[in-house]
Amino acid sequence: MEDATKLPLPEAFLNFLHSNGIDPSIYTAIDSTPRFIRFKPGFEDYIEEFEAEMKCKVEKLEWLEGFYSLPHHIQIAASRAYQEGKIYGIDASSGAAVTALHISPGDHVLDLCAAPGAKLCMILDLVGDSGSVTGVDVARHRLAACRTMVQKYAVGDRCRLFVADGTTFSVIPYQKGESKSEENVDVFKEWTSRRPWKERKRASKCVTPQLVSRDQPPELIYYGRHSGVVGLPKGELFKTASDIEIASLGYDKVLVDAECTHDGSVKHIQKFEHWGWRTLDRRVLDAERTDHLHVLQLNLLTNGFRLLKVGGSLVYSTCSLTVAQNEDVVEQFLKENKTAELVEIDAARNWPGRGGRIPKTWRFDPLTSQTSGLFVARFTKVLI
Numbered sequence: 001m002e003d004a005t006k007l008p009l010p011e012a013f014l015n016f017l018h019s020n021g022i023d024p025s026i027y028t029a030i031d032s033t034p035r036f037i038r039f040k041p042g043f044e045d046y047i048e049e050f051e052a053e054m055k056c057k058v059e060k061l062e063w064l065e066g067f068y069s070l071p072h073h074i075q076i077a078a079s080r081a082y083q084e085g086k087i088y089g090i091d092a093s094s095g096a097a098v099t100a101l102h103i104s105p106g107d108h109v110l111d112l113c114a115a116p117g118a119k120l121c122m123i124l125d126l127v128g129d130s131g132s133v134t135g136v137d138v139a140r141h142r143l144a145a146c147r148t149m150v151q152k153y154a155v156g157d158r159c160r161l162f163v164a165d166g167t168t169f170s171v172i173p174y175q176k177g178e179s180k181s182e183e184n185v186d187v188f189k190e191w192t193s194r195r196p197w198k199e200r201k202r203a204s205k206c207v208t209p210q211l212v213s214r215d216q217p218p219e220l221i222y223y224g225r226h227s228g229v230v231g232l233p234k235g236e237l238f239k240t241a242s243d244i245e246i247a248s249l250g251y252d253k254v255l256v257d258a259e260c261t262h263d264g265s266v267k268h269i270q271k272f273e274h275w276g277w278r279t280l281d282r283r284v285l286d287a288e289r290t291d292h293l294h295v296l297q298l299n300l301l302t303n304g305f306r307l308l309k310v311g312g313s314l315v316y317s318t319c320s321l322t323v324a325q326n327e328d329v330v331e332q333f334l335k336e337n338k339t340a341e342l343v344e345i346d347a348a349r350n351w352p353g354r355g356g357r358i359p360k361t362w363r364f365d366p367l368t369s370q371t372s373g374l375f376v377a378r379f380t381k382v383l384i
């Protein structure tokens with residue numbers, strides 16, 4: 001381990017790393033960790049143009065389809081391909097977590113912690129011209145940014161976005177053929193970017209970012225033309241189902257990319273140099289928050305799993321490197337959910353990184369994988 005005192009990190013954070021057995025030297029690896037981009041399918045011909053414009057060489061990742069690495073100092077926002085929505089910046093570890101879902105065209109996918117939305121955009125690309133994607137986030141302002149992203153990349157045709165608490169969210173995927181509406185029934189019309197009066201009024205009053213509470217009903221803030229919402233009677237959107245019905249009517253794939261301390265995201269931690277290390281104390285290290293986080297992570301995973309159909313796949317990921325937010329959550333979840341089975345991530349055979357403390361789980365980190373830090377576990381639901 002590198003001498004921690006040589007690193008520009010505050011003592012409280014070093015103590016946090018130490019008590020969680022995390023090597024502080026990952027935070028000095030930032031200069032050698034590349035940046036990653038994903039070309040939207042069909043736009044890979046623009047690579048040469050991108051290289052010429054940014055005066056850099058991009059390298060295709062052999063272990064992750066559609067992904068390229070480039071030197072860390074390149075600011076992709078300045079490129080035409082980015083401005084025209086042909087590429088997005090997404091870490092390769094995040095792309096791997098999405099790949100672990102094994103999405104097939106036609107799947108109904110739930111992304112329970114969706115904002116700001118890089119993984120959601122990739123999921124939308126993968127479902128193709130059938131199926132649907134439902135994105136949920138508790139933070140209205142963050143999900144609004146996600147809506148902007150979905151529109152920028154023109155991938156939202158099959159997407160629904162709900163501001164809701166993921167620990168209680170219960171809306172099932174739309175079922176084909178259910179939207180037969182009777183005359184005089186109020187149905188959803190095509191989505192328009194003109195925000196409803198109620199939303200504008202709320203936004204004008206809102207000074208601090210808004211989070212919804214567990215008991216608030218979900219609020220639909222975006223839906224695409226083929227998301228199953230257009231033409232649906234308004235009362236039917238929030239239809240829920242019993243656990244028995246969910247076995248067949250639930251989602252095919254669920255991603256729970258849970259809220260965490262973000263300590264594995266070196267770029268995120270480095271931002272505190274500008275924001276002030278005291279903010280890091282409040283946002284990351286506060287012990288009470290960390291305790292609360294474990295409960296939140298377990299509840300998100302449990303509810304995401306409840307909404308999964310039998311035989312479906314759920315991926316749990318966090319960008320924390322602590323065992324408490326990853327393996328401990330997985331162990332507790334498996335103890336409490338007899339229909340949950342941890343399964344091997346086949347693609348991980350080719351991934352850089354290493355297995356987690358529990359067999360079949362995977363860990364990315366800047367030192368061993370040359371990516372941002374991410375923990376990934378995959379489950380399926382079985383009949384017992």
Ligand SMILES: C[S@@+](CC[C@H](N)C(=O)[O-])C[C@H]1O[C@@H](n2cnc3c(N)ncnc32)[C@H](O)[C@@H]1O
Binds near residue numbers: 142
């Ligand atoms: C790690 S970020 C997700 C990143 C996202 N998947 C992506 O790829 O861009 C975690 C998200 O969880 C959201 N979140 C926190 N508590 C939540 C809850 N109870 N229900 C739903 N979302 C929640 C946060 O607002 C945050 O946007």
